[in-house]
Amino acid sequence: MARRVGAEGSFAVAEAVRLADVDVVAAYPITPQTHIVERLSEMVASGELDANYIYVESEHSAISACLGAAAVGARTFTSTAGQGLELMHEVLYLTSSMRLPVVMAVADRALSGPLNVWGDHSDAMAVRDTGWIQYVAENAQEAHDLTLCAFRIGEDPQVLFPVMVHMDGFHVSHVVEPYFMFEKGELGDFLPPPKYPYPLDPNRPVTMGAFAPPAVYAECRKAQDTAIKETYGTIVKVWEEFGRRFGRQYKPVETYKTEDADTILVAIGSFNQMASVAVDNLRAGGRKVGLVRIRLWRPFPVQAFREAVQAAKNVIVFERSMTYGGTTGPVCAEVKSALYGTLHQPRVMNFIGGLGGRDMSPRQFEAMFDRAREIAEKNLEIGYETIGVRG
Amino acid sequence: MNTTTATYTATLQKLREAGEVFMPGHRACIGCGEVLAMRQVFKTLGRDTIVACATGCMEIISSPFPTTNWDIPWIHALFENTAAVAAGIESGLGAMKRKGRGPAQEVTVVAMGGDGSTFDIGLQALSGALERGHNFIYVCFDNEGYMNTGIQRSSATPYGATTTTSPHGKNSIGQTTQKKDMPLIALAHHIPYVATATPAHPTDLARKVRKARDIKGPAFLHVFSPCPTGWGTDADLAIELCRLAVETGVFPLGECVYGKYELTKYVKELRPIRDYLRLQRRFRHLPDDIIDQIQDNVREHYEVVKRKCGIIGSAAD
Amino acid sequence: MAKKDFELTWKEIPIGAIIHEPGNAAEYCTGDWRSQRPVLDRAKCVKCGICFSFCPEPCIVKDGEGYYVADLYYCKGCGICARECPKDAITMVQEEH
Numbered sequence: 001m002a003r004r005v006g007a008e009g010s011f012a013v014a015e016a017v018r019l020a021d022v023d024v025v026a027a028y029p030i031t032p033q034t035h036i037v038e039r040l041s042e043m044v045a046s047g048e049l050d051a052n053y054i055y056v057e058s059e060h061s062a063i064s065a066c067l068g069a070a071a072v073g074a075r076t077f078t079s080t081a082g083q084g085l086e087l088m089h090e091v092l093y094l095t096s097s098m099r100l101p102v103v104m105a106v107a108d109r110a111l112s113g114p115l116n117v118w119g120d121h122s123d124a125m126a127v128r129d130t131g132w133i134q135y136v137a138e139n140a141q142e143a144h145d146l147t148l149c150a151f152r153i154g155e156d157p158q159v160l161f162p163v164m165v166h167m168d169g170f171h172v173s174h175v176v177e178p179y180f181m182f183e184k185g186e187l188g189d190f191l192p193p194p195k196y197p198y199p200l201d202p203n204r205p206v207t208m209g210a211f212a213p214p215a216v217y218a219e220c221r222k223a224q225d226t227a228i229k230e231t232y233g234t235i236v237k238v239w240e241e242f243g244r245r246f247g248r249q250y251k252p253v254e255t256y257k258t259e260d261a262d263t264i265l266v267a268i269g270s271f272n273q274m275a276s277v278a279v280d281n282l283r284a285g286g287r288k289v290g291l292v293r294i295r296l297w298r299p300f301p302v303q304a305f306r307e308a309v310q311a312a313k314n315v316i317v318f319e320r321s322m323t324y325g326g327t328t329g330p331v332c333a334e335v336k337s338a339l340y341g342t343l344h345q346p347r348v349m350n351f352i353g354g355l356g357g358r359d360m361s362p363r364q365f366e367a368m369f370d371r372a373r374e375i376a377e378k379n380l381e382i383g384y385e386t387i388g389v390r391g
Numbered sequence: 392m393n394t395t396t397a398t399y400t401a402t403l404q405k406l407r408e409a410g411e412v413f414m415p416g417h418r419a420c421i422g423c424g425e426v427l428a429m430r431q432v433f434k435t436l437g438r439d440t441i442v443a444c445a446t447g448c449m450e451i452i453s454s455p456f457p458t459t460n461w462d463i464p465w466i467h468a469l470f471e472n473t474a475a476v477a478a479g480i481e482s483g484l485g486a487m488k489r490k491g492r493g494p495a496q497e498v499t500v501v502a503m504g505g506d507g508s509t510f511d512i513g514l515q516a517l518s519g520a521l522e523r524g525h526n527f528i529y530v531c532f533d534n535e536g537y538m539n540t541g542i543q544r545s546s547a548t549p550y551g552a553t554t555t556t557s558p559h560g561k562n563s564i565g566q567t568t569q570k571k572d573m574p575l576i577a578l579a580h581h582i583p584y585v586a587t588a589t590p591a592h593p594t595d596l597a598r599k600v601r602k603a604r605d606i607k608g609p610a611f612l613h614v615f616s617p618c619p620t621g622w623g624t625d626a627d628l629a630i631e632l633c634r635l636a637v638e639t640g641v642f643p644l645g646e647c648v649y650g651k652y653e654l655t656k657y658v659k660e661l662r663p664i665r666d667y668l669r670l671q672r673r674f675r676h677l678p679d680d681i682i683d684q685i686q687d688n689v690r691e692h693y694e695v696v697k698r699k700c701g702i703i704g705s706a707a708d
Numbered sequence: 709m710a711k712k713d714f715e716l717t718w719k720e721i722p723i724g725a726i727i728h729e730p731g732n733a734a735e736y737c738t739g740d741w742r743s744q745r746p747v748l749d750r751a752k753c754v755k756c757g758i759c760f761s762f763c764p765e766p767c768i769v770k771d772g773e774g775y776y777v778a779d780l781y782y783c784k785g786c787g788i789c790a791r792e793c794p795k796d797a798i799t800m801v802q803e804e805h
Binding site for chain 2: 710711713716722725727729730731732733734735736737738741742761762763764765766767769770779781782784785786787788790791792800
Binding site for chain 2: 021023024026050052054058061062064070072073076090094193194199202203206207208209212216220
């Protein structure tokens, strides 16, 4: 029977990794992921977790070691944040193109410079195109559940892709919350033992990582692109099964009070919790507003997203990273792209804030709704605005 | 030229029966010393081997999708992470074995790379893997430059050699730095076995490969791999160059087992360095005074090696 | 015979671009590269196998009588075998084209 415990999101992740009985952990400490890897080290030392922990000398080696371990059929886990995720960058593309089901928890953190160890989404956005399945946990419970689901999804023979579970640095990784922790055995057959179909094995030799000249590289890319789009069905199916068996239903796009909303705020991450308070406050005052949380980031849930915002006249995209010279922030660009050409075209507005750990209050989310109303009434053409930035 | 499909399949069968695990039909240059060394190493290790290979000549010539020259499980990841990938393979196999999964037999884990991926870009990953004490073999096939990308210098390029990024000219003699002592760097990690080898000494190489496989913990093999293309020599000189490198003292043949050094081929009277340099276009531009300097450096270094091995005294002894 | 790279459609790419057929690159005829080929004088050959040890392909195998002969399908004509043969039993002969 699941126990209700109070713990940081980091520890919730570590417990999930333990419950998944991983074979290999290869990780390099970086704020704010350190508590995940420290807890895992403790578990290995005490015997709670039977895994080989590789104390790698950098994040590049962390993900490389995971790649090697996954290639022989081991269940592997790593975790990082910010600069560490960027140091892994080239290996991320390889892990996905080689279809190796590594699971990684990312405590989303701002990228230097200036150096900033606090949370935002610049690291996550930088790895948008690396070909991993990517989704988001907004609190400790979700971090626990979704890390478990990641092993199930990634290793599914219809999937075979690495999975990145994002959670806001500090806001999720370091905040102590109550959550229901699974007991060993409670998962039943939800997470079967790993069985990677083509491991490096002298009994059945394969060659991995061949080079592809121009004559065939494009075909390899199309095959990979098609495959990741097709993982959508399995992701939804696994989440549905999880919901049926354990009572918590996760969806690629989740809506909050959107049914008759004329203005909907869209965001990714734990700040949605602040946003939902703002929605409640404004609703109490008679405003028809709602919230859409994007949970599945890659493959992007185009259909589900369109359906979620179809009734609204105005869509506000709030996000926590910049693209420096882009038309809008990256999430807004994705949203606009998903909505372009559809029958119903809401006005899309973009606010960038919460950078480098800058906290946001429900009041500021309410201010976004007010500003959105102003922009709509005055019919202003604005690419994006920052919110909560002085001057 | 009369050749048929039937002929080559018969050859492949004979090769496999002879224990070869690396098949012909690869795209290595004519007379490549590195592919020969690689073939010898893996033939010795046999089929129960998993190889992690760095980007480089050996990777490119042996894995043009959708084909491969490898009869054993082989993975190429990136240029600088080979040792880390091998560490993951070794750890993964170990954990799986504990839990009753994976191959039933003992498997040798090998990381291989050229001097580029070992001395330079992959040095960090190698250092980490050696320090952590994984049970694996790291083989460096050293052709003294980034040959695959067009003969650029590496930190393994010897003093005075001309490469495309250390070209000789009015203002330069070519490579102006001394070759890094990679075996010593490996030994600084307190690993149980380090050895140098060349394909011209195949029984010595095979013995060292077996020792590396059988010893528990990390083993580092530094294999001299002549590159006719990059060094500017005739295609048939790879073996001769290895021999000369050993006999002139440029590449001492030895091993260090649990901290005990030994010259496995002690050359009492070193041959003059010119015998070795004159065969290679990459040294042709060198004036006599630089060559004399190289000669002194090589002799000095050999004396240092001898002292480490407990061989005291000069050639006169 | 495996399909050539320029023939494969995207649907035929194996998952992860993994190659499942060990050694299938051995179809490639590297013998087309050479400008000289080794010719063995069986009278001088003592079947020591040194040429076999030093062939980079490797393409030297024993024939029915135990003599080591290069398979010309692969032989690139590097000449290492001729140079290293202790009995000078191998001569490199120019290819006529």
